[in-house]
Amino acid sequence: MxxxxxxxxxxxxxxxxxxxxxxxxxxxxxxxxxxxxxxxxxxxxxxxxxxxxxxxxxxxxxxxxxxxxxxxxxxxxxxxxxxxxxxxxxxxxxxxxxxxxxxxxxxxxLKGKCASCSNPISARYPIVEAITALLSLVVAYKLGATEQALLYIAITWALVALTFIDIDHMLLPDQITLPLVWLALIAAVLGYTVTPADAIVGAACGYLSLWSVFWLFKLLTGKEGMGYGDFKLLAVFSALLGWQSLLTIILLSSVVGAIIGIALLTIQGKDKATPIPFGPYLAIAGWITMLWGEQLQASYFNLIGY
Structure with missing residues (x-):
């Protein structure tokens, strides 16, 4: 075998x-x-x-x-x-x-319709399928036929599900995020990613960083700025990529969130106070960092002359 x-x-x-x-x-x-x-x-x-x-x-x-x-x-x-x-x-x-x-x-x-009653079938179904395949192919092409590629492809699948669930329900289910944390830690132990120490410290720092921001914002405003699922998703990425990637993911997710969030609110004509899910932006930033994190960090340090 x-x-x-x-x-x-x-x-x-x-x-x-x-x-x-x-x-x-x-x-x-x-x-x-x-x-x-x-x-x-x-x-x-x-x-x-x-x-x-x-x-x-x-x-x-x-x-x-x-x-x-x-x-x-x-x-x-x-x-x-x-x-x-x-x-x-x-x-x-x-x-x-x-x-x-x-x-x-x-x-x-079927031309986007039910074969029996011609009821329209949402275009989001093939879009989700196409996005899943496209993102997986990017990972496969970038990393080749390796164990790390298979790991990242599996995580990509989970991120697609988390992204659309968060868009629909403002929710990142523990049934997906928590197994991903353990998967990232086990991958580190098996030698597929970072060292076990970096993975453990990364998971803790990733969770506690957003947890601290959450409570600081709540104490200052009396409102909850994000959900606990966001803390766990960041813990997934920082366990997978190490605590060193934390700053890159947070900064990138903030930029992605600002650009896409403002664009969507403007197009949809909604008030700026309308709550928007942060999970999709975190997922996008983490996925980009998985594949091009080192290049992004190098470009940033060159930009600031470090």
């Missing part, structure tokens, strides 16, 4: 087209699954919270049952996870067949 994997690795290292094609196709399929994660995971969390509230406040929930419009509040015992129930059209409830679920291709073939 070990020889088999060595042979596959050798082929991928020598045949770039085969390696990139494999990564691209796998990532398209993963992107299709990420659409499920992005939609269902927040609802699964909501069902869990509702179930806990029902246990603690059963009488209050029963009295208000007729007035609630929250999804799944009256059907908390039905199976709902990332696998079940099967995907269906939200309008006609027709089950989506396998050939209708081919990443990107099916959406184009």
């Amino acid at each position: 070990q020889n088999f994997f060595l042979d596959i690795t050798t082929v991928m290292q020598s045949q770039l087209w085969f390696y990139l094609t494999t990564i691209g196709l796998v990532s398209l399929c993963v992107g299709s699954f990420l659409n499920v994660v992005i939609y269902r995971l927040p609802l699964m969390m909501q069902r869990e919270w509702q179930g806990e509230c029902r246990l603690l406040l059963e009488s209050e929930l029963k009295s208000n049952k007729k007035n609630t419009n929250e999804p799944f509040s009256s059907d908390l015992n039905s199976t709902f996870n990332l696998v079940k129930p099967n995907s269906t059209c939200p309008k006609c409830k027709t089950a989506i067949k396998a050939w209708q679920n081919i990443p990107v291709v099916s959406w184009l073939f």
Whole structure:
């Protein structure tokens, strides 16, 4: 079995087209699954919270049952996870067949409509699939057929899910961020990234830096400027890349956030006080630093004449 994997690795290292094609196709399929994660995971969390509230406040929930419009509040015992129930059209409830679920291709073939009732299918589904594949291919091309590339591709997949969940719900689920922290620490122990000491110190510094900003802002303004998920996501990157990358990620995320955030508020005509999720900007900054962090740091030091 070990020889088999060595042979596959050798082929991928020598045949770039085969390696990139494999990564691209796998990532398209993963992107299709990420659409499920992005939609269902927040609802699964909501069902869990509702179930806990029902246990603690059963009488209050029963009295208000007729007035609630929250999804799944009256059907908390039905199976709902990332696998079940099967995907269906939200309008006609027709089950989506396998050939209708081919990443990107099916959406184009169906012209963005349900095959049964012609209900429009959001273009975000193929966009998520395409983004997942494109970003994975960038990582694969930049790092080659290596263990580090596979690690960074897996993290890229998680970042895509976190980004869109945060956009939709202002939420970065622990179910994704916490495993990533442990993955980064284990990768350091196995020698794929930084030293274990840098990873541990990085995770602590990454979390505590934003945690400190959070509490300072709250003490000064009485408002919460960000969520705890942001602390954990920064801990992921600083554990993966070491505490030395912390300043680069924070500065880059602030720049990305300012540019994109202001542009979106202007285009959408919203008030500047409108809360915007910070997780996507942190994810973008961390992903860029994963691949080009050393070059960015070198350019910055050259700019300031250090």
